[in-house]
Amino acid sequence: MFFWRMIGRALRRQVGKRLMIALTILLGSSLATSMFAVMLDVGDKVQAELSSFGANIEVLPEGASIVSDMYEVDSGASSGSIREDELPNLKTIFWGYNIEDFAPFLSVTATAEGREIAVVGTWFDHELSTATGEKLSTGVAHLRDWWAVTGSWPQAEDEVVVGSRLAAELGWETGDHVTLDGENGRVDATISGVFESGSDEDNQLFASLAVAQQLANRSGEVGSIEVRAITTPDNDLAREAASDPSALSADEWETWYCTAYVGSIAYQIEEAMTNVVAKPVRQVADTEGAILDKTQLIMSVVAIFAMIAASLGIANLVTASVMERSKEVGLMKALGARNTSIVGVILTETMVVALIGGIVGFGVGVGLAQLVGHLVFGSGIAIRPIVAPLMALVILLTVVVGCLPSMRYLLKLRPAQVLHGR
Numbered sequence: 379m380f381f382w383r384m385i386g387r388a389l390r391r392q393v394g395k396r397l398m399i400a401l402t403i404l405l406g407s408s409l410a411t412s413m414f415a416v417m418l419d420v421g422d423k424v425q426a427e428l429s430s431f432g433a434n435i436e437v438l439p440e441g442a443s444i445v446s447d448m449y450e451v452d453s454g455a456s457s458g459s460i461r462e463d464e465l466p467n468l469k470t471i472f473w474g475y476n477i478e479d480f481a482p483f484l485s486v487t488a489t490a491e492g493r494e495i496a497v498v499g500t501w502f503d504h505e506l507s508t509a510t511g512e513k514l515s516t517g518v519a520h521l522r523d524w525w526a527v528t529g530s531w532p533q534a535e536d537e538v539v540v541g542s543r544l545a546a547e548l549g550w551e552t553g554d555h556v557t558l559d560g561e562n563g564r565v566d567a568t569i570s571g572v573f574e575s576g577s578d579e580d581n582q583l584f585a586s587l588a589v590a591q592q593l594a595n596r597s598g599e600v601g602s603i604e605v606r607a608i609t610t611p612d613n614d615l616a617r618e619a620a621s622d623p624s625a626l627s628a629d630e631w632e633t634w635y636c637t638a639y640v641g642s643i644a645y646q647i648e649e650a651m652t653n654v655v656a657k658p659v660r661q662v663a664d665t666e667g668a669i670l671d672k673t674q675l676i677m678s679v680v681a682i683f684a685m686i687a688a689s690l691g692i693a694n695l696v697t698a699s700v701m702e703r704s705k706e707v708g709l710m711k712a713l714g715a716r717n718t719s720i721v722g723v724i725l726t727e728t729m730v731v732a733l734i735g736g737i738v739g740f741g742v743g744v745g746l747a748q749l750v751g752h753l754v755f756g757s758g759i760a761i762r763p764i765v766a767p768l769m770a771l772v773i774l775l776t777v778v779v780g781c782l783p784s785m786r787y788l789l790k791l792r793p794a795q796v797l798h799g800r
Contacts, residue, residue, distance in 0.1 A: 395699050396731050399692055403735030403773060404742065406688025411743025411769050413681035416750055417674050418762045432521055433480075433604035433659060435644050440653040459599035462587070464651045468605065469508040471646035473638050476608040479520040482600040484590040488558040488565075488583075491548050496582045497558060499590020502531050502539075518584065521606055522575065528552060529571030535588055537570040541580035545572045558585070560593030605647070605656075609640040611670055616641055685776045692780025696728055700784040721785050728777055736773040740766065 439458030460482070468480055484499040501517035508514070519531045529552035532538060540550055550556065550569055558565045567585060574580060591597050612620075616639040619626055623645060626634060635642055644656035744761055751759035 395695050399695050399728060399731045400735035400738075402688050402691040402695070403732045403776070404739040406684045406691075406776065407736045407739030407769060407773055408742035408746060409684040410681040410772060411740050411765065412746035412750060413677040413684070414768060415744065415747035415759050415761050415765050417677040417681075418765065419751075419759045420670070420673055420677070433606050434609065434640055435605040435607055435647065435656055436659055437603035437605060437647060437651070437654050437656045439601075440655050458653070459596065459601065460603060460654055461652060462598045462600050465600070465603070466506060466508045467650040468603075468647060469512060469514070470510065471643070471650050472636070473607070473643050473646060474508075476638050476643065478606045478608060479516045480603055480605040481516065481518045481521050482587055482603050484587060484594065484596065484599065484601040486560060486590050486594040488560045488593050490556055490558050490583075493548075495544060495558075497560075497590055497593060498579075498582050498584050499587040499593075500584055501587055502584075521604055522573075525573045525575050527571045527573045529569070532570045532584075532586065535586045536565070536567050538567045538583055538585045538589075539571045539573050540569055540583050542572055542574040543580040544583060545569075556583075558583075558589070558593060562595035563592050565589050565592060605643075607640065607643050608638065609643065610638045612639060612641070615639075681772075685772055689776045689780040692728065692732075692777060693783045696724065696781050696784045697787060700724060700787055720788055724784060724788065725777070725781055728781055729774075732773055732777045736769065740769055743769075 437460065439460055441458055462482065465480070465482060468474070468477055471477075481501050481504075482499075486497050486499070487494050488497045489495070503515055503519045504517045506514055506516060527539065529539075538556070545551070550572070552569055552571055554569045556567050556569060558567060565585075567589065573584075587600070591599065610616075615626075615630060615634055616637075618630075619634045619639070620641045623631065623634070623641075635645070640658040644658055647656040648654055747759040747761070751757055
């Protein structure tokens with residue numbers, strides 16, 4: 379009881395320095411809280427922002443080679459195909475909920491306006507029901523949401539979209555009717571939109587999957603699938619599994635399989651479908667991981683430097699406070715107080731003040747995190763439960779480190795010198 383009366387009296391003195399300590403902790407903890415909160419929630423936000431890179435997994439028929447042009451056009455002959463009726467299996471794998479969007483592709487050469495053009499059959503905005511009863515909408519309209527489309531995406535089987543370069547060469551515009559002649563049939567279609575992608579896709583015409591299957595006489599077949607999945611950045615385990623999953627131990631394999639690495643999701647896709655090879659699109663997957671790691675590193679560094687600055691500020695304030703109270707401390711020592719007791723008093727005083735500043739700073743930091751979320755990502759930041767105990771630990775360490783110089787001064791202080799003015 380006497381100890382806490384001493385703390386209470388001490389807090390009522392040197393009010394200006396107490397307020398400065400509280401303000402120092404408030405500023406440091408608010409910045410650190412916002413950085414930690416954003417860092418722990420930034421994964422999903424960065425994944426959403428990077429969705430404009432397109433698919434991060436490509437599924438091909440077994441034995442097919444991945445070529446630089448994703449839509450390698452053929453005239454109907456196929457070295458392999460994927461079964462269209464197995465597409466819902468993508469949502470039945472262990473990480474099915476992480477698969478955000480996917481779209482099948484079937485490429486064929488057709489004749490229009492007296493010249494051969496590349497036709498790509500796909501889903502635009504396809505309603506799909508899975509074996510679990512889940513309904514979802516998926517297709518190119520989701521995977522290629524960065525395309526600048528003049529007009530609209532196709533809404534009917536006989537509507538198509540045309541790349542800007544191809545449309546300019548043939549003089550096509552939105553609303554025009556085109557006739558596509560393939561080796562196995564003729565299809566009349568209406569151009570619902572002209573798109574600009576900034577890639578070779580601008581030289582292609584995109585039609586419904588059924589139209590491409592009719593032109594190529596490949597009913598129920600798909601040439602490739604693009605999959606967009608939420609993934610965990612690769613680590614050493616993921617890189618080891620990428621070369622040979624069978625080389626993993628039982629525990630390593632279970633950890634790898636049950637973690638949303640891009641390689642483990644691709645592996646599960648191969649298990650769920652017949653005679654397919656699923657490969658990560660490495661330039662996308664690696665970019666996601668690198669950006670996420672760098673973003674988290676920057677936020678961690680900012681948070682750490684904020685608390686280092688707070689610690690330095692506390693060191694100056696507490697040391698100045700202790701020096702002003704040197705006679706009081708000398709008298710306590712002369713009356714038999716131990717160094718540990720005196721250090722405990724100083725630490726407790728500072729910790730109480732820091733706690734008040736830390737609580738206010740935590741609230742300010744949560745608000746700052748929401749502001750960052752809305753300004754940068756257009757949505758709020760989910761505050762993870764671990765943020766509060768993490769900040770409590772950080773504030774504790776900051777106060778202890780900040781009090782080290784004053785503790786050193788206290789341990790060296792001699793009562794006779796202080797009380798006699800020598």
